[in-house]
Amino acid sequence: MRNTRQPLPSPMRFFTAYAIIICTQAAVVYAFSRSSAFTKLSVGDVTNQFSIQAAAAASVPSERIALELEDRISIPTAPAERGLLLLDKVDNLISSPGDRSINQNILTKINLDVDNDVRWAKETPLLFESDYSNHAIRNDHSETMLRTSIEYEPISVTASTEESSATTTIAVRTKPSTPLLIQSDISLLREAVETYWQHLASSENNGASTKSRFTYQRKGNSEAHLSDIVRYYEQYKLGEKRQQQVSALVDKLLLDRVYPWVRDAFLSKEDESNGDLYVYDAIFIRYNATEAENIGAGQPLHRDLGYVSVNIMLNSQDEFKGGGTFFENQLLPVVLNEGGDASNDIRALKPLGPGHAIAHFSSDRHAGSATFDGVRDILVLFVAVAAAEAERAPKWEVAARLKSTARAYCSDAHDDDGSTMSSIDEQLLCRVRHHRLAIKEVPTDGEAWHYLGMALLDYHNYDVAMQKQRDCTNNCSILRLAISCLEEATTYTPCDGRLLNNLGIARERLFEDYQTRKEETEMSTTDLSRFLDSLRGQVADAFSRSIQIHQLCKQAGCDVNADYESACLNYGLFLSKLDD
Numbered sequence: 001m002r003n004t005r006q007p008l009p010s011p012m013r014f015f016t017a018y019a020i021i022i023c024t025q026a027a028v029v030y031a032f033s034r035s036s037a038f039t040k041l042s043v044g045d046v047t048n049q050f051s052i053q054a055a056a057a058a059s060v061p062s063e064r065i066a067l068e069l070e071d072r073i074s075i076p077t078a079p080a081e082r083g084l085l086l087l088d089k090v091d092n093l094i095s096s097p098g099d100r101s102i103n104q105n106i107l108t109k110i111n112l113d114v115d116n117d118v119r120w121a122k123e124t125p126l127l128f129e130s131d132y133s134n135h136a137i138r139n140d141h142s143e144t145m146l147r148t149s150i151e152y153e154p155i156s157v158t159a160s161t162e163e164s165s166a167t168t169t170i171a172v173r174t175k176p177s178t179p180l181l182i183q184s185d186i187s188l189l190r191e192a193v194e195t196y197w198q199h200l201a202s203s204e205n206n207g208a209s210t211k212s213r214f215t216y217q218r219k220g221n222s223e224a225h226l227s228d229i230v231r232y233y234e235q236y237k238l239g240e241k242r243q244q245q246v247s248a249l250v251d252k253l254l255l256d257r258v259y260p261w262v263r264d265a266f267l268s269k270e271d272e273s274n275g276d277l278y279v280y281d282a283i284f285i286r287y288n289a290t291e292a293e294n295i296g297a298g299q300p301l302h303r304d305l306g307y308v309s310v311n312i313m314l315n316s317q318d319e320f321k322g323g324g325t326f327f328e329n330q331l332l333p334v335v336l337n338e339g340g341d342a343s344n345d346i347r348a349l350k351p352l353g354p355g356h357a358i359a360h361f362s363s364d365r366h367a368g369s370a371t372f373d374g375v376r377d378i379l380v381l382f383v384a385v386a387a388a389e390a391e392r393a394p395k396w397e398v399a400a401r402l403k404s405t406a407r408a409y410c411s412d413a414h415d416d417d418g419s420t421m422s423s424i425d426e427q428l429l430c431r432v433r434h435h436r437l438a439i440k441e442v443p444t445d446g447e448a449w450h451y452l453g454m455a456l457l458d459y460h461n462y463d464v465a466m467q468k469q470r471d472c473t474n475n476c477s478i479l480r481l482a483i484s485c486l487e488e489a490t491t492y493t494p495c496d497g498r499l500l501n502n503l504g505i506a507r508e509r510l511f512e513d514y515q516t517r518k519e520e521t522e523m524s525t526t527d528l529s530r531f532l533d534s535l536r537g538q539v540a541d542a543f544s545r546s547i548q549i550h551q552l553c554k555q556a557g558c559d560v561n562a563d564y565e566s567a568c569l570n571y572g573l574f575l576s577k578l579d580d
Contacts, residue, residue: 083443086488087436089481090452094433103437106409107392110401114393118386121278124227125234127251128386129259129277150261151175155349155358157329159336170327171349171360172265179355180257185249186314186354190377192246193284196229197222199236221297226250226282226379254279254381262308262383265359275385275394280306282381284314287323287371296322296370300559303447304362305400306382311358313351313378320374324348325358326556328365331495331549346556363400363447365496369557399441403451406434424462431455446492450499453485457506476513482506497549497560501567504542508574511535536578543571 096102122128154169174180181189233246259277267277287297311325326348334346348369351357360366362382385394392398410430435452438445460478486503493499514521514532521528550564 080443083439083488086481086484087439090432090436090456090485093456093478093481094429094436102433106402106434106437107398109409110398110405111393113401113405114387114397117280117384118278121280121384121386124279125230125247125250126227126279126282127254129255129263132255132259148178148256148260150180150257150264151178152261152265152359157332159332161336168329168332170329170364171325171358173349173351173358174261174356176352176356179353180253180261180310180312180357181314181355183354185253188245188249189284189379190314192229192233193224196224196232199232221299222286222288224284226279226284226381229284258310258381258383262310262359266308266361267385274388276388277383278386280382280384282379285368285378285380287320287368287376287378289320289322289371289373289375296372296557296559297376298323298370298557298559299368301326301328301365301367301553303365303400304382305404306362306384307394307396308359308383309362310381310383311351311378312380313354313356315375315377316354317350320371320376322348322369322373322557323371323376324350324369324557325360326367326369326553326558327360328493328495328553330556331552334552335494335545335549346552348556363396363445365493367553367556367558370559372557395441399438399445399448402434402438402441403445403448406431406451406455409434425459425466428455428459428462432459444492446489446496446499449485449489449492450496450502453482453489453506454502456482456485457502457509476510479506479510479513483510495549497546497553497567498563500542500546500549501563501570504539504546504567504574505570507535507539507542508570511539539574540571543567543574547571 152172152174155171155173156167156169158165158167160166230247230250262277267275289297291297324347326346330346330349348367349358384397387393393401410427432452432455435448435455438448439452442448456478460482463478483503483506486499486506489496489499490503511532514528514535518528523531546567547564550560550567553560554564
């Protein structure tokens with residue numbers, strides 16, 4: 001979710017696009033020229049200078065002041081208490097006589113959507129974990145399947161501060177002794193994919209299905225869904241033996257290796273551990289650097305649907321350059337140390353070799369780092385959990401659905417009387433409710449806090465626009481609540497550059513509001529001056545940290561140019577207005 005400046009009329013779009021390019025470049029130079037780091041554009045040095053400027057401007061404690069000053073309350077320092085206070089304010093905003101019914105309708109639809117996905121998965125040739133008990137490998141000998149104990153190791157980062165040190169596990173990786181696929185498996189799978197692609201290329205769709213169907217489409221990417229490949233072999237009977245081999249390979253991969261590994265490494269540590277593992281989707285992906293030309297073949301930062309994502313390497317590192325999976329949380333040592341440990345050695349992570357895999361929580365933001373030479377093949381399995389009999393969907397699944405469907409649901413939602421929810425403020429509050437419910441499911445979901453803050457910010461902007469005011473005299477409490485929710489999000493997702501850019505925008509609006517109505521505030525001149533100095537520093541800090549994070553992501557091969565330019569432009573415009 002990205003919140004930039006107000007959109008301009010369509011006749012201006014072409015000119016604006018060109019102007020943004022020029023202004024963004026100027027904004028970067030202008031922003032950097034405000035610090036002594038202008039002559040040395042080291043990420044760490046620039047960020048340290050920005051942090052020094054922000055600290056120097058802040059003559060009062062700068063953490064979470066948005067609610068404290070206006071409401072005359074002290075935000076509790078314990079995260080749980082602070083979160084409950086914020087949610088109580090959100091509940092007061094969205095409260096209505098039919099709250100329980102409204103919430104139940106939303107959650108019922110979410111659970112129905114999950115049930116439909118499970119039913120769809122059961123109709124594919126990809127087996128569920130529970131199929132192990134009564135299943136034999138589909139091959140010539142019909143031998144009983146024996147599970148392999150997958151040995152794996154954590155991939156972790158350690159962030160240290162003056163007070164403490166914390167280690168975060170980003171992913172797990174198979175050890176050399178237990179690959180998920182051996183070379184003959186890989187050869188069979190790649191041959192099956194090539195045969196399937198040839199079929200598509202010669203069929204009526206003229207090969208259209210070989211193009212990427214990802215949410216983020218990129219030139220140079222091709223894909224084939226594993227269920228489609230297995231179904232194609234079963235349907236066309238391309239040699240009974242070959243068909244059985246492909247089916248047996250997929251069965252063994254899931255039942256013998258992937259499901260036991262995911263359960264041991266991830267699900268055994270969760271409260272909701274009694275569900276049935278299944279494949280939400282499984283995709284063979286080819287990153288072709290030649291077809292991608294100068295941009296590199298990869299995927300931008302994103303989150304997957306599912307519970308755990310398993311990324312299996314299918315060809316040797318000698319066949320391509322670049323590639324790998326970059327995780328946002330790899331930046332934790334840099335971000336939590338305020339840029340002090342910025343390093344050029346932050347690289348995308350890869351399995352140990354062909355047949356080996358990396359697995360991670362699907363909800364963790366990550367990117368397919370650009371493959372800039374050769375061809376990289378991988379198989380990605382998105383493993384989900386079907387709820388046990390007579391139980392609701394897992395909390396993490398409900399939270400993910402609430403976040404991803406909020407806009408669409410609220411656009412099509414109906415009031416209690418059956419009429420369409422036509423007013424914009426009702427739709428905005430509906431979005432707020434969705435993200436509030438997501439936090440109820442998973443209180444530490446930083447993305448849900450982020451989206452909640454942005455829904456509140458949109459509601460504030462709409463309210464101000466409807467009142468035809470330049471400031472938020474009657475509604476600053478919603479703006480401050482939005483800022484506090486965004487600040488809360490940084491507690492759980494401190495390495496999200498988009499979040500910090502949005503936080504900078506929200507703080508800047510509060511700063512501009514207080515600048516506009518200096519004479520109306522109840523604060524003394526001294527208190528107001530200290531508050532504005534502190535808030536000015538906080539705006540600069542949010543934008544500068546966003547710029548730093550996006551720079552580090554670019555170094556790791558991630559395509560974050562649009563987000564980086566947005567943060568640079570917003571920061572440059574903010575600084576230019578200070579000179580007016």
